[in-house]
Each structure stands twice: as C-alpha cells, then as structure tokens.
Amino acid sequence: MKQIDTVAIIGLGAIGAFFADSLLPALNDGLRIIAGGERAKALKEEGMVINGTREFYNVVAPDEKTEPADLVIITTKMTGLKQALEDIKNQVGPDTIIMAPLNGVESEGVVAEKYGWDKVLYSLMRVSSVKDGNKVSFDPDNSFLEFGERTNDLEKLSDKVKTVQGIFEEAGIKYQIRPDMNRAIWEKYVCNVSENQVAAILDIPFGAWGSCNDANQLRLMVADEVIQIARKKGIMIDPDYAKDHLEFLKVVPEKNKPSTLQDILAGRKTEKDMLAGTVIRLGKETGVQTPLNEFLYHAIKVLEDKNDGKVKGVN
Structure with a gap:
C-alpha cells in the first residue's frame, strides 16, 4: 500500500x-x-x-x-x-x-x-x-x-x-x-436539494428548520420528491430520512446560510441545474412528479435575473 x-x-x-x-x-x-x-x-x-x-x-x-x-x-x-x-x-x-x-x-x-x-x-x-x-x-x-x-x-x-x-x-x-456510498451520496443530495433551495427563495438560515414548522414542512415536501426518485432507482433511502435529519440540522450554527442562499446574496450564479434541474430530469426518467422542484428552479432563476438587473422595476 x-x-x-x-x-x-x-x-x-x-x-x-x-x-x-x-x-x-x-x-x-x-x-x-x-x-x-x-x-x-x-x-x-x-x-x-x-x-x-x-x-x-x-x-x-x-x-x-x-x-x-x-x-x-x-x-x-x-x-x-x-x-x-x-x-x-x-x-x-x-x-x-x-x-x-x-x-x-x-x-x-x-x-x-x-x-x-x-x-x-x-x-x-x-x-x-x-x-x-x-x-x-x-x-x-x-x-x-x-x-x-x-x-x-x-x-x-x-x-x-x-x-x-x-x-x-x-x-x-x-x-x-x-x-453503500452511493446511498450516502443520495442522502446528502436529499439535503442539498431541499435545504439549499427552500432557504434560497425564503432567505432563511439553518436555524429556521428547527424553529419554524412551516419552513421545515417545505423542506420535507421538497425532500420527498428526491427520496421517491432514489427509491425508484433502487436506492432505498428511508422515507423518513429528511424528517430524522432535523436532529443533525439543529447542531448547525443557526445563523449559517446554505450555499445557494450565499450565492444569491453574493450575486453569484447558483447550482440550480444540479439541484432542481437534475431532479426534474430524473423525475421524468423515473415517472416521479416533481412540481415543487419545478417551482424552485424557476424561482431561483428569477432571483438570479434580479441580481443581473434583468427584472424591470426592481431597484
């Protein structure tokens, strides 16, 4: 070795x-x-x-x-x-x-x-x-x-x-x-897709998940689309994985912001294509409906366009 x-x-x-x-x-x-x-x-x-x-x-x-x-x-x-x-x-x-x-x-x-x-x-x-x-x-x-x-x-x-x-x-x-590292990567993807994108459009830090039930429900709803796709592909993520993951999120510094929100606030392009974009594509391949990720994809694109000065009437 x-x-x-x-x-x-x-x-x-x-x-x-x-x-x-x-x-x-x-x-x-x-x-x-x-x-x-x-x-x-x-x-x-x-x-x-x-x-x-x-x-x-x-x-x-x-x-x-x-x-x-x-x-x-x-x-x-x-x-x-x-x-x-x-x-x-x-x-x-x-x-x-x-x-x-x-x-x-x-x-x-x-x-x-x-x-x-x-x-x-x-x-x-x-x-x-x-x-x-x-x-x-x-x-x-x-x-x-x-x-x-x-x-x-x-x-x-x-x-x-x-x-x-x-x-x-x-x-x-x-x-x-x-x-099973493939399953581990998909579990992390569940977190990235849900936490990054919901936080980005709501402008909320990690502390929101444990303190605001409505924010956490949105996180769980988005995560469920990813979990359904994974299970269709034979990657058997526990259906309650995102719910149970809340305990890990509670130890993250509450003021920290997920990376997609950091990108929006800094005027950078996001990873929306890797996040919602990939979920939408894989949803079509597996027959899983992904309306929440479709909404998030377009919502984040609007935020990027605002940063680029492409949305008229925005200061």
Missing part, C-alpha cells in the same frame, strides 16, 4: 478550505492548490483566512509540469467540474486517486468518464461552511467527510481506501466510510 505525499486541491472555496486547513501542516509544500490567472495571484498575495487564521499555499498553475499528485481533490462547484478535469491533467498519473466531494449525485461518473473508474473514490462532505471573499469559517467539531468505494466491506477495505485513510488520519481529518 502506497503512502500519500502529495495532494492537489482544485477549488479552494468553502469545501476546499476544509481539506487545506488540515492537510497543510501534514504535507507543507506537498499540498498543491491548482489555480491560474487572477485567482492564483490573489491566493499568492492574500492567502486564505480559515477559521480566523491566514494561510499561504503552494499554488500551482494548471499548465505547470509537475510530478503527478498521489491524491487529487476536486472541490469546485458542479458547474466548474468539466473545466477542473482539464485543469488537473498535469496532476494525474497512473496511480493518482481522485475524489470529487461535490453537491449532486453525478460527479463521480463525470470524473470516471475522463480518467477511469480505477482512479475514483466516492465522497461527500458534511459541513456547514460560510465563505466571504477570502475568508472561510466552519465548525471542525461538526464537520466530516464520507468516502470509499461504491460499496465497502468495512472489515476488508480496498487498498485505495486504506491509502487515503492513512493521510486523513495523519492530517486529523474526520471521516466515515459507509458500506
């Missing part, structure tokens, strides 16, 4: 900062941040302030020739995944492992189409992270990664999983290895 000495991260934002914060002390210059242009310049000059501490990184341009990294972690948004796959080409060698803990249920397939399933591990993040410029904050005590092969025998993990497990333990990164 090999040892991981070099890790390349592309997308040093809210999720990328979670990994960089722990991996930098363990790897030093063995941690590479892949960035070019103005983004690279800003990282070199200003660094990143993660939970109040400013750090500077070994920034590597996409076209810079280096030895392949042992592990590549892609933490862009889904909309930036295909470009990220091009930008990491110099980091990928025969033995490189790739993880893409993005929102959604299709990132592993997209990565595998480019680089092959033999390099891919399934992964997802459980973290409420807030990004403001070059500042990122999250609660490390309530943040962790889930990763592994698509299916895992917890008594006999694959060499690929054990290799990544080694660097995460060295760096102090909290993680879980689930027997």
